[in-house]
Amino acid sequence: MQELNCNQVITLLTFFIEGKLSRQLSANVEYHLSTCKNCREKYMKLRKILQNYSEIKKKINDDEPTFIEEDYKTPQYKVFKENLSAYVDNELSNDDNIKIKKIAIANPLARKDLEEIYSFKQLLQSSFNRTKNNMRYDYSKKTLNKLSIQNDDICDDFFNQIMSIFACIGIIVLIGILNLINF
Numbered sequence: 649m650q651e652l653n654c655n656q657v658i659t660l661l662t663f664f665i666e667g668k669l670s671r672q673l674s675a676n677v678e679y680h681l682s683t684c685k686n687c688r689e690k691y692m693k694l695r696k697i698l699q700n701y702s703e704i705k706k707k708i709n710d711d712e713p714t715f716i717e718e719d720y721k722t723p724q725y726k727v728f729k730e731n732l733s734a735y736v737d738n739e740l741s742n743d744d745n746i747k748i749k750k751i752a753i754a755n756p757l758a759r760k761d762l763e764e765i766y767s768f769k770q771l772l773q774s775s776f777n778r779t780k781n782n783m784r785y786d787y788s789k790k791t792l793n794k795l796s797i798q799n800d801d802i803c804d805d806f807f808n809q810i811m812s813i814f815a816c817i818g819i820i821v822l823i824g825i826l827n828l829i830n831f
Contacts, residue, residue, distance in 0.1 A: 652680045657687050661694050724751050728758045736765055 652660075657680045663669050664677045681688045728751040734740050735748045752758045 650676055652676050654680075654684060654687055657681070657684070658690060661691055662698075664691075665695050665698055721757065722755070725755055725758055728752065728755070729761070732761060732765060736762075736769060 657677055660669060660673065660677055664674060667674075669677065681691055728748060731740060731744060731748055735745065740748065752762050
């Protein structure tokens with residue numbers, strides 16, 4: 649059995665709670681939790697938070713009135729669906745915005761769609777921000793800088809070669825002049 653350190657166990661806790669680890673990895677996490685008080689406390693807190701979240705989500709779903717979706721798939725709902733993305737991105741005129749708002753107020757299915765797309769948009773934005781904050785390097789800029797440095801090195805090498813050739817020619821000419829003078 650491979651022993652895991654605290655950082656590894658903390659990283660795996662959510663997967664462990666959800667039962668998404670292999671048997672061997674689960675056994676390693678269980679062993680660590682049995683020997684490490686700090687990780688065991690974090691595990692218990694996380695498990696409690698996830699249970700509370702599941703209970704709240706279930707309660708919200710149970711409290712929502714059920715409706716038959718087919719009853720609300722009207723021509724207005726079709727217009728709503730066609731303009732939903734533009735509405736969320738503020739690309740509609742004021743009159744079209746008002747029409748979409750009225751449909752969303754009157755139609756539970758449209759309201760549900762609108763809530764889902766806003767939740768999805770928020771999830772994408774937070775994911776983007778988290779990823780952007782995690783990026784420490786702009787790899788395209790770093791690559792271009794490396795290419796620029798390599799090109800500068802090539803230019804410097806080429807300049808040095810030409811200067812060496814001119815220096816050799818100068819020395820040969822100087823030796824030739826000195827030989828003419830001595831004869």
